[in-house]
Amino acid sequence: MEAHTRDPNCAACHKSIDPLGLAFDQYDAIGQWRTHEHIPTGVGKNPPVDASGTLTDGRKFNGSVEFKELLLDDRDRFARAFIEHLCTYALRRVLTVDDKNDISLILSAAKSKNFQIKDIIRAVAVSDLIRKR
Numbered sequence: 001m002e003a004h005t006r007d008p009n010c011a012a013c014h015k016s017i018d019p020l021g022l023a024f025d026q027y028d029a030i031g032q033w034r035t036h037e038h039i040p041t042g043v044g045k046n047p048p049v050d051a052s053g054t055l056t057d058g059r060k061f062n063g064s065v066e067f068k069e070l071l072l073d074d075r076d077r078f079a080r081a082f083i084e085h086l087c088t089y090a091l092r093r094v095l096t097v098d099d100k101n102d103i104s105l106i107l108s109a110a111k112s113k114n115f116q117i118k119d120i121i122r123a124v125a126v127s128d129l130i131r132k133r
Helices: 002-006 008-023 064-073 075-091 097-112 117-125
Strands: 052-054 060-062
Touching: 002 008, 008 052, 008 064, 060 064, 064 075, 075 097, 075 117, 097 117
Parallel strands: none
Antiparallel strands: 052 060
């Protein structure tokens, strides 16, 4: 983890993605809850899991529940990012400034349906952005 912050080549990406992973560090690879890291080749006791972190905007969290609350505070921003990534995948191209209005329309439709995933996917699928691709 220290290398991620010390090396500027690593830190450029890891400063944004590490907090996402740290929030869920109390779940192991198959989703079971854990309180300690399991280090089979280590010496001494297994260290406790530290699921705390800081988002790029400086907000701190401790565990997945607090992390979720921070995401809910930014629901529109989170949904826009999800929609943009979904559209990029669906279109098989990078979004451009010309796509901004279509993305906003999809976001409005999603918001009116309380940001349900199925409704977001439906809004993307029937959008002009996809129909005119």
